Amino acid sequence: MLTLIENWLKGAALEVQEYVLMVRAAVIGVFTSPRYRYDIVEQFDVIGVGSLTVVLLTGFFTGAALALQSGLTLDQFGGRSVVGRLISASMIKELGPVLTALMLTGRVGSGIAAELGSMVVTDQIYALRALGTDPIRKLVVPRLLAGFLMAPVLTIISDFVGIVGGWIVAVFQLQIASGVYWSSVTQALYTQDVWMGLIKPFVLGFVIVTTACHVGLRTKGGTQGVGEATTVAVVTGSVAVIAVDFFVTKILIATMY
């Protein structure tokens, strides 16, 4: 029993060590040459533009559902007219960043783990190294840059379409005047809220991509291993997003409010 726990702890420590080393090498790779510009542009397209549809749909329906639910609750206090406040505060501070990050974990995290995992099991990573290429610079750095910089952009888009989704429900379902909704949306927002909504996705984008790259590059055991790596990347990424969101929120509240 003790050996089992010991082995598990050793394995966990090794994973953390490898993750930290990979992140360190990737961060150094961001600031030093050589850089693979074509791969960087390609990853911005894959991660940013490629995730747009899923982020738009998720944001829109989340905002719309939130308006329906909060309309019902606010009716009990006669506060239906302030539904915009609730939607903007929820979307910008919490739901926008977290839901976008979760969508990115499902779409981008799984894709990265599967792609890098396949490259590992078919010796393509060895081939890259044998041809004089550092896989971290070629594969991880472009994905890290794209994830880190595109997550905030996608979050802003998600926030906006969420508020628009809420507006459609507010106007056509809850019968709230359009002007009342939009003034309510801006009333509840403070500068700190906007900063919180902007800072979080940088951290979450970084966590999603680095977790997926780490899991993908540590793939073992053929095609079955690739499947396992994809599952692990999504599960670990999703849990990490929720946990990191909590800690970042706590830190930001302590420092900004």
Add this chain to the structure above:
Amino acid sequence: MDTETTQTAQQILSEPGAPVVMFDQVELAFDEKVVLKNISFTLISGHTKIILGASGSGKSTILKIITGLLRADKGVIWVNGQRVDQLTEAEMMAVRADLGMIFQEGALFDSLTVRENVGYKLYEESKMPIEEAHKRVEEVLGWVGLEDYIDRMPSELSGGQRRRVAIARAMAFKPRILLYDEATTGLDPITATTVDEEIIKLRDLEHVSSIVVTHQLRDAFYVATHMAERGADGKVAIVPATPEKEREAEFIMVREGLIVFEGDADALRASKDPYIVNFLD
């Protein structure tokens, strides 16, 4: 002084009979599993070393240690006059500039075309002008007879074609040492022979030193007992090797990480070792 020493080393290495790869008492284990035990051998410039052994005997590991993809636990490894067992990953990049490796199944980049695969190092890791790189890619693809497949994706190629593209990729940057990891495994005999002939042509016409890892006896003996000749009309012919040429191909038999035989094709055939006799049967 350092520059002088390097120049002297390069002069020695460019002479016939110079040792280009040296393993001295190399050992490697993964946790409890011992993969290589006390492995020592030398590859002479322009010669071929054929490493035979059953699956899992540690043959491919030897190639990965030469290229620095894996690190040995013990022992000394020299490649092209440089002691590589103590080099960092960044320092190994310079050593790899003169090493080409053909992986099992080819390990082609499946998101790149044949042209991009073959010219990968020239396009991405060298300052060669793009037109010159294109020309070199077309030249090496012509060498392996796949110039018409230049814009195809690896998924559109047969197993044999993929191996030949992998050979073209490894030779595109003109390395002096080529390492073949099971280059013919899983191929039908006719396709395997075309791959064997590429190995022979590179060795005899381009003077590339090679290490061939395989468990396919037919291919091992074909490479050891044949040579390439360019006729007066410029055409290349594969003919039975002269006795001198045959002696340039040396066999190593690896069993459970240990070298159990080292010698030429005749000595291997004459061996009375029960394991070797059984393996050759």
